[in-house]
Amino acid sequence: MEPLTPIIAAASPFYWLPFGFIFIALFIALWGAVREDGSDIKKVEEREQ
Amino acid sequence: MVGTWDTRNVVRLFNGVGALVMFSVVIGAYAIQFIFLEPPCPLCLLIRIGMLATGFGLVLNALFGPKPIHYGFALLGAIFGILVSLRNIALHIVPGTGSYGDAVFGFHLYTWAFLVFMAIVIAIAVVMFFQRQFDEPTGQAPRIVNLVAVIALAVGIFLAAANTFTTAVECELGPCPDNPTRVL
Numbered sequence: 001m002e003p004l005t006p007i008i009a010a011a012s013p014f015y016w017l018p019f020g021f022i023f024i025a026l027f028i029a030l031w032g033a034v035r036e037d038g039s040d041i042k043k044v045e046e047r048e049q
Numbered sequence: 050m051v052g053t054w055d056t057r058n059v060v061r062l063f064n065g066v067g068a069l070v071m072f073s074v075v076i077g078a079y080a081i082q083f084i085f086l087e088p089p090c091p092l093c094l095l096i097r098i099g100m101l102a103t104g105f106g107l108v109l110n111a112l113f114g115p116k117p118i119h120y121g122f123a124l125l126g127a128i129f130g131i132l133v134s135l136r137n138i139a140l141h142i143v144p145g146t147g148s149y150g151d152a153v154f155g156f157h158l159y160t161w162a163f164l165v166f167m168a169i170v171i172a173i174a175v176v177m178f179f180q181r182q183f184d185e186p187t188g189q190a191p192r193i194v195n196l197v198a199v200i201a202l203a204v205g206i207f208l209a210a211a212n213t214f215t216t217a218v219e220c221e222l223g224p225c226p227d228n229p230t231r232v233l
Contacts (some may be wrong), residue, residue: 002124003195004136008091008092008095009091010108010224011096012091012220012224012225013220013222013223013224013225014100015091015094015095015216015220015223015225016212016214016216016217018098018102019101019201019208019209019212019213019216020100020104020213022098022101022105022205022214023209023210025105025113026105026108026205026209027203027206028204029105029108029109029113030196030202030206031114032112032113033112033113033198033199033202036113040114040188040189040190043185043186044078044187044188045175045187049197
């Protein structure tokens with residue numbers, strides 16, 4: 001466990017970064033969801049044709 | 050239109066609810082931070098990252114339909130959270146070494162976090178038994194499925210943005226204090 005301590009301490013100034021990454025990733029997901037709106041229905045319709 | 054309750058849509062709803070559960074744990078941590086004025090320790094922040102990462106994978110399943118890559122991301126987030134919360138438990142496991150924060154229903158928050166992460170890993174493993182969730186959609190999803198997915202996405206975006214801000218403020222873009230005293 002002890003070798004981990006300096007690594008965790010050295011990384012701690014950047015702990016806000018992963019939150020930022022997740023925020024951006026969720027925003028991209030939002031963009032994708034808006035773009036794909038109704039795609040399930042389209043897939044079903046295409047298959048039925 | 051009522052929508053089709055096929056395996057895919059049931060699992061999408063389950064993933065949306067699972068994401069909301071993960072996010073509600075972070076909301077609970079925020080409540081303790083601001084109501085009881087207990088700022089999060091550095092490892093507690095890493096646990097929150099694990100919670101949000103797990104919730105992110107589950108939100109993707111709820112929004113776009115179940116895919117192995119989404120489950121993979123959720124599992125990586127949960128395993129990261131398990132490792133961090135186990136380290137946090139280990140730091141205080143020896144009698145007389147104290148603890149961080151107050152206990153909630155008898156357990157400290159990092160112990161609860163470990164249990165939640167273990168529960169979500171087991172839940173994902175069980176849900177992945179249902180192979181037909183990966184089939185093509187058979188009809189329009191019931192409205193509740195999309196509603197829960199969008200609510201979970203909105204809550205996730207809010208929590209990720211809020212944590213980016215409060216973490217940067219708490220640590221002042223320097224090393225996060227081991228025993229923080231300021232909430233914001």
